[in-house]
Amino acid sequence: MFDDYQQAQFFDGRANEEIKKCAKAFYNMLSLAEKPLHGQTDVCQLDAIGRLMTFKSDANMSREFFNVMLTVIGSLLPTDHVLPKNLYECQKLLTGLKMPYEQIPVCPKKCVLFRKDYKDAVQSATPPDI
Numbered sequence: 001m002f003d004d005y006q007q008a009q010f011f012d013g014r015a016n017e018e019i020k021k022c023a024k025a026f027y028n029m030l031s032l033a034e035k036p037l038h039g040q041t042d043v044c045q046l047d048a049i050g051r052l053m054t055f056k057s058d059a060n061m062s063r064e065f066f067n068v069m070l071t072v073i074g075s076l077l078p079t080d081h082v083l084p085k086n087l088y089e090c091q092k093l094l095t096g097l098k099m100p101y102e103q104i105p106v107c108p109k110k111c112v113l114f115r116k117d118y119k120d121a122v123q124s125a126t127p128p129d130i
Helices: 002-009 015-033 045-059 065-077 085-095
Strands: none
Touching: 015 045, 045 065, 045 085, 065 085
């Protein structure tokens, strides 16, 4: 019984404070998933951020362009909206939820991701031998 108690209190050697930090991030995620973007919509804040970050990635937007886009969208929403104002705030919310954002370069023909074995490869029009 003592071993079970110790495992429950110090799961995998983590301190009690680390467990509280993980629980806080989980409850933060739940609140983002339940909080509507504004009073006249059913779209939650987490869903809106996820969709916009996907759009940024698919369109290969720069940080500056994404920030301008968020400003324009925010100005079109009601004043009580909870859309983040810039990329930093979006990344901060996602990182707190253990959803880090990482940009991975891809070749122009979209045939190779430059990561792992190919992270130091030269990006050219011809793909490396696989």
